[in-house]
Amino acid sequence: MSKIENLSLEDVMGERFSRYSRSIIQERALPDIRDGLKPVQRRILYAMNKDGNTYDKAFRKSAKSVGNVMGNFHPHGDSSIYEALVRMSQDWKVREPLIEMHGNNGSMDGDPPAAMRYTEARLSKISTEMLRDIDKDTVDWVLNFDDTEYEPTVLPSRFPNLLVNGSTGISAGYATDIPPHNLGEVIDAVLYLQKHPKATLDDLMQFVKGPDFPTGAIVQGIDGIKKAYETGRGKVIVRSRTTIEQLKGNKSQIVVSEIPYEVNKAQLVKRIDELRLAKKVDGISEVRDQSDREGMSIVIELKRDVDSTGILNYLFKNTDLQVSYNFNMVAIDHMRPKRLSLKRILSSYLEFQQEVIKKRTQYDLQKALDRQHIVEGLIKALSILDKVIKTIRASKNRKDARDNLVKTYQFSEKQADAIVALQLYRLTNTDVTQLEKESQELSDQIAGFKKILADPKELNRVLARELRAIAKKYRNPRRTEIQAKVATIKISTDVIIPDEEVVVMVSHDGYIKRSSIRSFKASGDENGLKDEDYPIFMKQLNARDHLFMFTSKGNLIYRPVFEITDVRWKETGEHISQTIGLDSDEEIIGTFAFSSLKNPGVFLIATDDGHIKRTKLTDLAPGRGYRKHAYMYEKLKNPNTRVVAIDYLANSEVDGKLLLISKLGLALRYNISEVPVNGARTTGVKSQNLGDGDVIVNMQLVNEDDVVAIITQRGAFKKLAVKEISATSRARKGVMILRELKQHSHRVVDFTVIGNDTQPLEVLTDHQRVHDILPNEFSLGGRYSNGSFVIDVDSEGTPVKLRQKPVELTIS
Template sequence: MSQDFIKPINVAEELSNSFLEYSMSVIISRALPDVRDGLKPSQRRVLYAMRQLGVTPGKAHVKCAKIVGETMGNYHPHGDSSIYSTLVNMGQPWSMREMLVDGQGNFGSVEGDAAASMRYTEARLHHLGMAMMEDLDKDTVDFQPNYDGSQEEPSVLPSAFPNFLVNGGTGIAVGMATNLAPHNLGEVIDGICAQIDNSEITLEELMQHIKGPDFPVSCEIRGIRGIEEYFRTGRGSMRLRGKVEIEENENGKSIIVIREVPYGVNRAVLQERIAELVNEKTLTGISGMRDLSDEETRIEIELKRDARPQVVVNQLFKLTTLETSFSVNMLAIHKNRPKQLSLKEAIDAYIEHRREVVLRRTRYLLGKAEERAELLEAYLLALGHLDDFIKIIRDSKNRDEARERLAAYEFSTATAEGLGILIRSQAAVKGDRYVFSERQVNAILELRLYQLTGLERDKVKGEYDAVLLDIKDLLDILAREERVLNIIKDELRLIKDKHATPRKCPILAEAGEIPMEDLIANDAMIVTLSHRGYIKRTPANEYRLQGRGGKGLKGMETRSTGKDEPDDFVEHMFSVQAHDYLLFFTNTGRMYVERVYELPEGSRTAMGRSIKNVLNLKPDEKIAALLRLERTVDEDGNDVTFREDAGFVFFATRTGKVKKTALNDFRNYRKDGIIAINLEEDNELIGVRLTSGSDEIILVTHEGLSLRFHEDDTRSMGRNSMGVMGIRPREEDYVVGLALVTEGATLLVASDNGLGKRTSFEEYRKQSRGGKGIITMKVTEKTGPVVGAVTVTEQDQLMLMTSTGQNIRIRVDGIRETGRNAQGVKLLTLKEGETLQDISIFIPDGEDAGAETEDGEAQEGAAADAPEAPAE
């Protein structure tokens, strides 16, 4: 070789330049997605190859090997395994928030199992995958030569939905990486529309629409600060938690049920880790584990009898991938270079892309409409001078002569306008004469004989008028930016209506981030707790008002034990607000505090979730009484619910003992609970009330006796005390009700058989604490024993719950006032074997329209009032 062809170079410089070219190639053409369509080149080429094969929704699936071969041979000259893995990933519901490929066969599993070989699996485009390429044949995007120049491929897809934000993705380039979180399709579309309406929208306003990420699996997202951070800067992190519930098996043992693992966590690896921790004696409360998962996750972890479920759950979160972190880095290709994008910048890039798509599509359609209008003009002119045109064609020697003579034929512009032709092109006019173009001449020569009929002439004129309207509309779109943006919004909302799904991942703020009260409306709620410890909160508007004597609506779905024990039933019911506190007092005398909005929400007929999912109860500990505590704030918005002058908590037990403790003593409550009262082994709480320090108390017993006394008779005691005697029940009698004497109110007493009455407090003379009491309700076989007593006014409403889970909401003013020893009137209609279980004051959220029964008709006086019993 001649020395002239050898040039000395600097090796370091050559390596630097070569590596830079390689790096840019990896960054631009392989690893990072384009912000406009959210796809890497490999994904884009697979989708385009499937479109070219005609593997569209509604058609039969084809072998994945055929798709891979088409992609590799025409567009992506790389290994078939990498192309197939790209195809499989777009068809996995646990990997993609909205799938682009509809797969058939073994596409792998969430446990990390690989997909079957491409010769066994089949695929076709999903509806959203097809939406990515909508209007691709209307010059909406640029095309580029493929790797060998034999064909062309799109440089970007039109992307009818914001795939970049909806599906996210990961990629590792040279010196940089991207990790995009998926989001909810409906939320993202709402956010894009809001940003179109207001280009200066703030991040806080945008987050009213786009709450945060929404992963393909239903895990919990913890931490709002991280979401705000990556929305603002493009980088941030949050914690993901699996969904865990606590249940009881038939033997009474607690079971931790893992219903969902965090996004990206392998279920099999998680179970292996839990088994290791148990073998290492790190997790000591677990006695067994089994995987009952099918399409849905269900991993059951059985606990030892002395284990505390909430403690074990917290250990699982801390020591395993049941809680993990997810870091977001919104790095993408923007204007042919990598850029880290904020949420607003990503949305702006998509809006600009769709704006360009709409404008290019409109220009394409306008060109097609102009071409069609030109041909229709020729048809109309030819049909208007049919005899002349037939003579010219008949007298011509050949086609070329006919073409020349037709091209030379001229009309006046007035003649054209007289035929209803709107002359749009100046090229068709010479002075005051209208001349044919070459395309028009060819169209006239190709007219068929049937098109010369009158009906066909009317049809041509109708089509011509319609095309002119289309041209006018398309020109208006090109002239007005507002029209373009409205089209973008309308097309996105159409996608949302067809394909949007509810959010899968709830977003929970961490302690100290944002006050939950600022995120949750203070709506009226009904809280129910069953005998076996299933709790839920339900919006109060699900319980409509009914008339006294009605049959009621179906309430909580209670669980059958399947044993000799009675079935589960609702034991406590409270009407509360979402921001209120609930104080839970257990049979062992401990107290737990929980906010209403933190309780599990369920429908009116839902069974609810075990209280062990909410409170860190000790083994064999059960809820004995509840107290609703309304949240109060000072002028600065600080929570002062447990302030020193907030009053007292007054306790009443089954054996008749009472105790009064300052509410301020409970301010330092803990998740593990605190001591509230000391109880004897054969005693239990039956009621707890909040008092002012100067209230009067009424205790009511099962056999219909009552005792009224002033709370000054009971001195304030510490939390770790047993209390003093309030009423001395007779043998086999016990206390069932605790009520406060209120001016202008009455005492409502209800019995086991559904009878109830109101009695003025004036009929209850004040007595000394510790007596046996006087009659409050005449207990007979017809009435049954007393089940509860509450203080009511005529403006109140009452919620009644039966042993079978039925409930009825009635007005108190529909229950007439009677004497102490009367039997009362029927409050509701009970079925055979059914009894009244609990009564509660209902606080309505707004004005009720009127009393209605289950079938919507008023039902007043459905049962006759029971006669009063004679006084003793």
């Protein structure tokens, strides 16, 4: 009768997942600290060794080895077994390949290996050191999945494979990333630790300098290595080995001869070529992979007279020519996953090897004792040979002969079996001599084995001698160079940004674009803007210039010119709100371009509520988030306040005059030097003493001989000489420049300095109409005149802005 239990889903899932986790941690994804192998790797090596598929025999089909492993030891998919077998043969993945393969076993370009039916494999020579002495009871054995035969729980691993070949894997809650190391260095460290059990990390790092990747390259950051060896976690930078070669005609090329560990070479070459095609870096003419059987070689051919070092630095930063490697040294230690220090790995390996030597010696001792027992019996039998022969002849059968020998001459059963099985040719004097010689040799061996087992120092001497022999046999030079410091990468803008002239436009509605000179010239009068939109900034700039756009709400938008969307001139371009959110009633009131952000100039900023300040260009340097956020250049006192004017003074010590005019017709002129220099997040000082309901409409830089044009809300236009407005000082009320009427008085909408009497002015109205005015058709008015009516506000709309008519852009 079946028993039904009431269990909660939480308990069932917890218990099942716990068992599943334990299985994949211990039996699949993580290596053992002693032999550095995952179960599938261990089973592959053991099965191939058991099958005689060793380095000194012919290659065999990989499918046969995979089938043996799958059928006898590893009940998982053949593809996962084959992948593990292939990886152990790839000399760009493991420092000392444990498998040799004939056929396509993949490549650094990420190409898959040929199917297992096409490739052939065998154990490599160094694999014999992993399996040496496995038949001498040196390791524990368990039944396989179907209890038909035994498999080892660990291999004797006569060299420190965990560090030499490294490991990578992901299990439930754990991951491991142990880099490969140099075999000679690791064995030297083990030998030192054997003599100095209290060795410090610094002592061990005299031998183990750091990772030694099969792909070579350069590791930077000794502090990261030390932290990793101390805690099991750490980060280093792995940089390709490159050289810059000079070619004819002031050209050069970058040759990459070694790339970082586990970087896909084909993807790396493709990425560099994509940067070239996208013009992300200026100066690369061609990228090609010239790798062959002689070695790896990626050639990056550069254009004439370019900064080759700068381009290389850019590639280090933006491609896998340089990557970071994160140590996460986790392995199974006494059936538990643990993050391990270098000393812990070395000491565990040392303890394991001492145990292997001890078990091997016990096995050899027992075998020698058993043989000595037999030899002693044979010598004794030969000394009474006639009696023995007589006894055997008088016996009924072999068993009876054995029993009679035991009973008559006190031989042991094993000795009696050996005597009965003795061949006639052995009954010579020569054989007696050989047996006595063998007995002596066995006695010496037994004494040696007992000494090893009784004296730990002797055992360590044997271990050290064997480790030194392995190091001598398989030692090879370090491939990876270790550099103490991580090199800082400085990328010149000259490398990233092409030195080319472009045309940049910013429109009233917030569209921004750049186009090539060629596209601009080919487009004629078409600028891609909607009918009601118009340019507020249009200029020929260099791609390396910087663009500042100031909004009416005190926000500054920064764009390097090369980052502005590159489109044909007939296209609209990108709206600034696609990346930076602006309010619906916020508009760009000033746009300026600079070749350097370190210019000494200042901005003169005026708000409609009567504040003014100067702010240095250097104080408005963009922050990291400039692509996504505008940042403050003027702190506004209340939500309704607007910045009405901004101008740039190339010389911060300029001694000129500025003119402010208010809506009610009050004008104030004073020296710029009266305006203090303040930071970006400030409001400034009082610019003009405004009455209730009055606001500043604009600010202009003026000279004594200038003439200003004024437009009112009733459509009246007036010319006024600046000298009519006496220069006083800041924060005064100012003087009236309009005559107050009893009804429907004129109010100033905007004003501007007339640069050239023959150059037209444009009045923009709230009906999206543009009205042209020729200043030379009007005479100067006095302070108390209201000018002449030039716009029919009923039909054309109320004026909102007065500006110089844009001059057609000429390309140099």
